[in-house]
Amino acid sequence: MNILITNDDGIYSPGIAALAKIAQRFGTVRIVAPDVEQSSMGHAITHSRPLSIKSSPITFENVDAFRVNGTPADCVALGLHMFPDTNVVLSGINMGPNLGNSMWHSGTLAAAKQAVLLGIKGIALSTPVGKTEPDFIEIDPFVEQTLQILLQNDDLRLYNVNFPPKPVDIKWTRQSVRLYDGQVVPGEDPMGRKHFWITVTPLEPADENTDRWAVEHDFVSITPLRLDLTNEGELSGKLDVIEVNH
16 A cells, blocks of 8 residues: 655654554555644645645655645645555644544645545544643554554545544544634733734533544544535525526
8 A cells, every 4th residue: 555644733743753653554655744834724725836845854764755845735736746656645643633623724634635636535633732742652553443444445535533642442423513712812922012812612512422522532533524515404405496586
């Protein structure tokens, strides 16, 4: 199996090194990642300037690695151009969770989505981060077991995976959809200039069997996703109704 790895934390992230080490148990690994952090970049694509790709400034054992001055989605596009024999794209392991509504702006998940848009299976992998870096040794066997589950076939699928700090088991989940306060907190920097922080405090607890609920209960969360955002329930009741305003 030929595996392309990217992320949104950048080429220097310990998460991408940990994922590359585990992924080598499944096949040949190549890395194409951003040269600087691109967290919360979403599915941005660079179109106003040319992109460049260079060899990685750090060495990954038995892995060809490159850095791109672009977004996670850019990295996947260039990586699949360089390595057209790729079977799957892995994005991560992200330093921080990508649960629930954060899927909308996650650069980690965007890289996996870009893979699917280009006809390749995409898997995004994330884990929470606190005052210290995640313990990648602790989650190593669960990352391997998750990849064993998701790499069994070549189906064109999109998955979002989140690992708690100390996993006890793996669960299939759905996306947690909750409302947030969206509060804007004003402040001043040391020079007296105004600045603002945007908070995302949830207004309700996570529903059972959602991705966030699973991670809160120490389960690895695997959420199968799709690119089609159509609200099928609403659409089905309107297909035969066409209103024309004169």
